[in-house]
Amino acid sequence: MPTTIEQDTSWMLDEVLRVPHVQHAILVTSDGLLHSSRGDLPRDRADSLAAAVSGLVSLAKNCERTLRSDAGQWWQGLDEYPWGYLMRVAAARNTVLAVVAGREVDMETLSVRVQQVVQRLGQAMAAAPRAGQ
Template identity: 45%
Template structure:
């Protein structure tokens, strides 16, 4: 779940489900913290699968962001996409410390998926942000 500015939890699942329902051939969507912890997922994806997708997406973003931009003067990482025989995985930054991940089938329009992801992030980035965690026993104030 995301955090409202006042600290209240926000259920983002409906936003993700809307994306899955509106964009042809999109199968799943998750929001995760930059360190790979699942924050929210669309309906129809098992918790274990959403957790695995979150961990892999976090690793991909981390490797790409640290390994290439400075070396090749690429600027800031915006999106990571993977193509498989049967589909695609897209990862974009989604608010402070968060990522949005979409799994889509091989018939998807990659441009449309990317566009819809960016538009979702622009509309609700403040609700997608992951607040820094504090170690157990410490107060954040």
Template identity: 45%
Template sequence: MNNDLGWMLDDALQVPGARHAILLSADGLLRAHSAGIPRDEADRQAAALAGLQSISRASAGFGGRQDGVWRQTLIEFADSYVFLVAAGPGAYLAVSAGESVDMESVSYRMQKLVDRLGRELTSPPRLDAGSPA
């Protein structure tokens, strides 16, 4: 994994109290991580958070709709939070934060980052695809 998108994840951490950010695939592979989290820890968290997302999605029926589309999971600990959101087809963005973080600001920054990541991860069509067939 190269960490070409890591610099973009650092932007989500501009909210006071935000700690780390990772971009992961649905199968738990790390795609990018912010500067402050070691690669090994980011890999471990990517695997765990993919499982969490799967469990969250499977519980849609508990919310009243069997066909509910998963959007976000929030985990609250005694002194911290983990936010997990969809970041495109088969990709998720996770941010960890301390207990005093402005949760609305983190969610807003994450959604803005998801918009930017979508543009970065999508390849534009080639204009000169070669000679006609």
């Protein structure tokens, strides 16, 4: 049974899935936990993707701190593969929206839709950090 946060955010993830060639959209906490998932990715693979996305975001943040003494916040990342793309966008405090899309996706349309969804998610997506973070 979906949690309240999953119910509150599912319809927003569905907005991203309406972009042609988008296959999956997930919300991930900074510690790698799956908030919610939409699309055709089985739960065990969505959990694995959430952990991987969290790791990629952590690496990106560490790179920024290494390169800049005035490091701010990480915003987004994009990985390109032979089969398509993995887009990661900071969505709210300690939360990331990750989107998997095929090569045929119109990246401009996807980028605009993701930004619109991220703006609307606001506090509904904010995840409190775990103790010690």
